[in-house]
Amino acid sequence: MNIWLIMFIGGLTTFGMRFSLIFLFGRFEVPETMRKALHYVPPAVLSAIIFPELLYRANSLDLSFDNVRLFAGIIAILAAWFTKNTLLTILAGMIALLILQLI
């Protein structure tokens, strides 16, 4: 699918959700279960991306010591845990990756 079409449909969907209950006020309430479930969307979606990014290489699971992205990712996880800072986390992970690639 064309990337512009993807962006337009994605944007329209996002707008639709923002507009939905402002438009439908009083005719529809957000169910309690959905309110709860929404808290778990970011950690779930992002973890579903992170794990394979760190552990898969060329379509197969790579738990070996050669997997530099896994080590760099673990260092970034530690940096995120202790600093809670986006820029420092990215820097820690990128520097780790560049150094590990040299070794």
Add this chain to the structure above:
Amino acid sequence: MSEARRNFIEGVRAEFPLLVGVFPFGMIYGTLALKAGLSTLASQFMSSIVFAGSSQFVAAQLIHDEAPGFVIIVTIAVVNLRHMLYSASLAPYLKNLSLKWKVILSYFLTDEAYAPSILNYEAEGVTPTNHWFLLGAGFSLWFIWQISTAIGIFLGTAIPESWSLDFALPLTFIAMVVPALKNRPMIAAALTAGIVALLAYSLPFKLGLILAALAGIAVGTIMESRK
């Protein structure tokens, strides 16, 4: 100064501290979207067409991974579902506005515009002009998001490919997830999603991603209900 204009400026002022955090985030988005393989134009326009930070990062990652269009769209929708809560929460305060205003304010309804605006509505109730506060908060965020995206793209063009900067996208996700892991349901949701994503990796069309996300959301929600 008219009351509407005063409200607009108050909204911009209330947004200011949030803009400080958004600016580097927009720059990172611009650079990484470019490094994920989007064109300069597509990287820039995603910031106004989709205009929702974390979903733009996710979309860039999935475009980089050559995921099919419908998977990218479903993922954007899932990541942005929370905006329905903001929509529900603001709806009573906006009910008397014209359709045109509802459409405009909905477009600007981001996390960062919602936060100060709901506080303002709770403190002041509905006045004839305080939807201008939401517009001020939303528009200033939109403006900064476009500028910071452009600067990020500009910087991105100067960074050589050999820096493996595509890896900064998963690193950004790590920076978003890890600080949110404050309780057991959150940790369980993240671990479940991650493990299911590994197990279901070979499913066609990147469906493993959606399956993993749904599994994580379900486990988190069930654990919270049992507390």
